Amino acid sequence: MAEHKQLHLTAFMRPVSLHTGAWRYPGSYADANFNLAHLKSFIQKLEAARFDAFFMADHLAVLNMPVEALKRSHTTTSFEPFTLLSALSQVTERIGLAATASTTYDEPYHIARRFASLDHLSNGRAAWNIVTTGNPESSKNFGQDEHMQHSDRYKRAREFYDVVTGLWDSFADDAFVRDQESGMYLDPEKMHVLNHSGDELKVRGPLNIARPIQGWPVIVQAGQSDPGRQLAAETAELVFCAAKDMKSAKDLYADIKGRAKAAGRNPNHLKILPAAMIIVGDSKEDAQAKRLKLDSLVHEDSAIASLSINLGTDVSGFGLDGPLPTQLPATNASHTSRAGVLKTAEEENLTVRQLAQRYGGYAGLAFVGTPESIADEMAIWLSEEACDGFTVTFPFLPQGLDDVTQRLVPELQRRGLFRKDYTGTTLREHLGLPRPGNRFFPPKSETTDHSAWTEQCRTQ
Template sequence: MTLGALVHGSGGHIAAWRHPLSPPDGQLDLPLHIRLARTLERGTFDALFLADVVAVWGHDLDSLRRTARADHFEPLTLLAALSTVTERIGLVATATTTYNEPFHVARKFASLDHLSGGRAGWNVVTSVVPLEAGNFGRDTHLDHTLRYRRAEEFVEVVRGLWDSFADGSVLRDRASGIYYDPAGLRPPHHAGEHFTVRGPLNISRPPQGHPVIFQAGSSETGKNFAARHGEVIFTAQTSLAGARDFYADVKRRAAAYGRDPDDVLVWPVLAPYVASTEAEARARLDELQELVHDDVARRVVQDNIGDLDLSSYPLDGPVPDIGVTNRSLSRQELLLGLARRENLTIRQLALRFAAVSSVIGTPETVADHIERWFRGRAADGFNVSFPYLPGSAEDFVDQVVPELRRRGLFRTEYEEATLRGHLGLPRPAGRPVERAEDDAGAGAAAAVAR
């Protein structure tokens, strides 16, 4: 089984920054992030993952001023720092294909892969927050379908840039004076609907060939994109049956695109509340739920079901009808489906969403859930979102991980150096460089002459 850790500075719960055991400035607390990274590496986690949007997470001032979502590091900068204080854990960052250029993303993740010795991963997103548009000279967010069309081409260009230098073509041969063999240089010369990129990338091929591609598409368009490109797929599932269906669907789609389904790992989100008794664990969740202010509760629903102003609706009244929006379709379906099935009020839906994917109980109970989903072909691993930090991460590493190891479900030590190695994923092949048998330097010089 594989495990990733979704790290927010103070914790994954919307009210985590108010928890008495979480630092309120955790979003920008580098010593806290270093402590967390080392704790997770001690627990032999495969990867540490940082989510991101290129805007504040929400714009309603009444709610935004009551959350820690307006204040967070740029993720690649933070992961570069963490690469110097860790040795094995993978380092995964979100970068949007809607508000970036392929050369920037290719260069940054190749650099992180070199800095970390082959531990970088890219979480490909098309952007879910419409406010991002205003930071990049656009009046409106790109349409959902257009965002994915742009993303398809974006990923193609980034992969071509990562392959700008064939494996072994950067010689750095001081004796011959040849730094790289031109025979191994292959600029992508891409010209498409959205991008024209000549290349080559100005850094040699990443140690992993390509950093690992993470993705979280759950709409029909998103699942097709994930099945074509994703190597680790994040998903939020609320039942074992739903998780099994999603798992089988993504694997089928990957096979239909000619991929080995075993090369596509599915990671449902898991939010663990761990204590010596179930009552104590449930009290930890209740404590956080009580810290959710009314303004925040309203905004949690509004921001996740779509562009609908809920300010005139009573929090303890029903969730109103909503039509098609330009937000995340899968998230909207998840929330509206939950509200309709259980006849939830706006407040109840907000609190359910704040606790979505929660598993509450003793270390054995949490391990039971993990084992049941893993052995039941609903997950290849989990993306663990710790409700408050650092305490819930330390509880998981010190109490749940040993139980998983006792059951033979999880490693006791790292056996590989790279993120691809941890995950059991193949390294993308690079084009070999053909050289004369007798002298590589002479071959390179001849290539230059040609």
């Protein structure tokens, strides 16, 4: 590991905790997903700790679970990401603002315009998490009885990316002259009409907003299936993923970085940040006791429903104390989620009930221990090229977030594993990513002065 290599940390904040029992934990804010005052406090604490970004996932339907389980879920309501992040952009200065937007149930012009707006509102801190939408229930909210097939969703997503980034390049960085004396506001020679006509999409353009401050908002991708990995390798600059252990994380890291290189990209311009729940205690035993308490708050209804979602089929009729059936109904939901459940069931010989308890709380990667022991583990992951950092999920809020920002981060900083201060103002600068050139208006002379580009855009 190079001496200067440091972790990147983003915070997964929609929902504010992935753990089903989080809202019931003693001292937690039960309404944290839908309380602006709490969310403002959270993002300001994360910025004070120098996190790279505040990351919002999104759903386009109420989660497809039985009502008896739904009534126990804290993810039922939350703010629409763009609305919330636009508000939070005005009470923060440096932390990145990442939002999920679907390529299946939205249009490229909408997405390009919203993210360009957020990038300008935040002075260059926006990021787009490209998703194809795995929840089949979403289709019914958009006039479609059936969810688009998995392969078709990824085909559309790849073309969608090309259109959105093309729209962001509609204007040269210096297109808006705003010369009051001559009366010229826009130089029409520096405006490009996209006129895209492809297999999936037809968009004329140009975008009716100036080029984003970052050139393009940072591109995030979360797919882990083979099509998802390929899409990430070709398009993503930050990959949010779920890794069960270091071996699977290293395999995924090498695979996506290798695909990126094969696609002609610099692998260092793609950061891979596995999701990790962090529980900090005064001792290992104290941290484990917190997790046991948290898991005990997961109701059985939620446990069964969560397993059903991950498998893409209703498991309530299965024998709870027997093994998972070997033959499951076909599903059009996430293939990656189902494969993960099947692998866990086989490797650990778990009953359906045990699987439900695992997936009903939080079944992903977790670091549970003292600030020192967690820092030790994170350093190993970084040095072993299993990650470039982590997407941090919190066990409960506010205390779980405070434990990370006030106890773990100072330990990482003490070891030189994490920044003590921001060195730039844009999310691209935090992540060490170059500003994309405009494909339609290349600069007359090449420049590597990122700060000069950024300042030039801010004055437009």
